[in-house]
Amino acid sequence: MKKIMLAGEPMGLFIAKEEGPLEAVSTFSAAVAGAEFNVAVGLSRLGHEVGYLTKLGNDPLGKRIVRLMEENAIATDLLSWTDDRPTGFMLKGKAKKGDPDIFYFRKNSAASTISREDIDKIDFSKYGILHITGILPALSETARDASFYLIQKAKENRTMISFDPNIRPQLWPNRETMVSIMNRIAEQSDYFLPGVKEAEIMMQSSSPEAIAEYYLSRGVKNVIVKIGKDGAYAANGKESFTCPTYQEERIVDTVGAGDGFAAGILSAVNEGLSLIDAVLRGNAIGTMQLQSEGDNEGLPTRVKLNAFMRTHALKKTGGGK
Numbered sequence: 197m198k199k200i201m202l203a204g205e206p207m208g209l210f211i212a213k214e215e216g217p218l219e220a221v222s223t224f225s226a227a228v229a230g231a232e233f234n235v236a237v238g239l240s241r242l243g244h245e246v247g248y249l250t251k252l253g254n255d256p257l258g259k260r261i262v263r264l265m266e267e268n269a270i271a272t273d274l275l276s277w278t279d280d281r282p283t284g285f286m287l288k289g290k291a292k293k294g295d296p297d298i299f300y301f302r303k304n305s306a307a308s309t310i311s312r313e314d315i316d317k318i319d320f321s322k323y324g325i326l327h328i329t330g331i332l333p334a335l336s337e338t339a340r341d342a343s344f345y346l347i348q349k350a351k352e353n354r355t356m357i358s359f360d361p362n363i364r365p366q367l368w369p370n371r372e373t374m375v376s377i378m379n380r381i382a383e384q385s386d387y388f389l390p391g392v393k394e395a396e397i398m399m400q401s402s403s404p405e406a407i408a409e410y411y412l413s414r415g416v417k418n419v420i421v422k423i424g425k426d427g428a429y430a431a432n433g434k435e436s437f438t439c440p441t442y443q444e445e446r447i448v449d450t451v452g453a454g455d456g457f458a459a460g461i462l463s464a465v466n467e468g469l470s471l472i473d474a475v476l477r478g479n480a481i482g483t484m485q486l487q488s489e490g491d492n493e494g495l496p497t498r499v500k501l502n503a504f505m506r507t508h509a510l511k512k513t514g515g516g517k
């Protein structure tokens with residue numbers, strides 16, 4: 197099996213220990229966030245070799261992130277350091293229900309300086325899949341240029357491209373630029389993994405079938421639309437189906453479910469599993485991730501994943517997210 201490459205920004209994460217507005221919280225616990233970081237952790241826990249292209253500030257948060265990468269067996273050879281910029285961080289609230297409040301401190305961060313020079317030294321022949329999200333191109337002009345350069349290099353080396361839009365409007369100058377860049381990247385992907393609400397922002401339909409048809413007709417090989425508690429809809433031009441997700445015991449924090457889902461899909465693709473088995477695994481890990489507070493602590497080892505899939509029933513569908 198080839199390695200999987202992730203590219204993006206890991207951040208310090210401070211999670212509120214009590215409910216209420218972020219400015220009133222008195223106790224936070226420290227962890228690490230980052231959409232691509234979460235996917236890297238998920239893949240590595242399942243035994244896949246992962247490389248993570250990023251840039252860290254030479255500061256305590258950067259050191260915390262690299263320590264967590266090492267603890268999770270994520271290769272650090274694509275990582276670089278800078279003394280001039282800080283590692284970004286974010287605050288996350290504790291929600292009674294639904295998505296928690298978040299606030300970023302990441303403008304001009306170390307990772308926002310990722311550029312072509314960081315990519316030129318990579319030997320793409322070792323990597324079977326490149327996974328990126330819509331966060332990297334939102335970080336800065338150089339990071340946006342680097343995102344397209346990564347895609348170009350991946351294509352030249354026949355490395356498959358997986359793209360999760362992870363739409364973060366607060367990081368973009370305006371909606372029009374965001375949608376146009378997202379669509380330019382999506383159309384070049386082999387695996388496109390939007391949430392149904394994200395796809396609606398990108399192509400104005402909330403019908404999973406219409407979303408898949410739209411991107412397949414533009415050359416995407418596999419479209420897998422995440423539909424929250426209704427699981428996911430997948431299509432690749434040969435087959436299409438809706439796959440229910442698993443019954444959860446309790447939802448602790450909704451953040452990171454999509455990243456867990458991506459780890460499930462990419463691990464299965466790298467292992468040569470069928471589309472339906474990939475989506476079942478994506479659904480299982482997405483559901484497992486909902487049941488823990490951090491953005492990546494709920495991501496399972498293979499033993500835990502197999503036990504979860506064996507002992508949990510599939511949910512009955514209906515009623516949207």
Ligand SMILES: Nc1ncnc2c1ncn2[C@@H]1O[C@H](COP(=O)(O)OP(=O)(O)OP(=O)(O)O)[C@@H](O)[C@H]1O
Nearest residue numbers: 391422423424425427441452453454457479482483
């Ligand atoms: N309420 C739920 N019950 C069971 N499984 C869920 C629930 N919500 C999400 N999931 C699982 O997690 C997957 C990803 O969740 P979702 O559709 O919310 O993706 P997303 O919008 O990318 O998430 P996020 O960006 O918040 O991480 C779903 O496809 C599903 O398998």
Ligand SMILES: O=C(O)C(=O)C[C@H](O)[C@H](O)CO
Nearest residue numbers: 229230231331451452455491
């Ligand atoms: O919101 C972001 O930019 C992050 O990368 C932090 C979180 O870990 C991520 O949103 C989870 O998908």
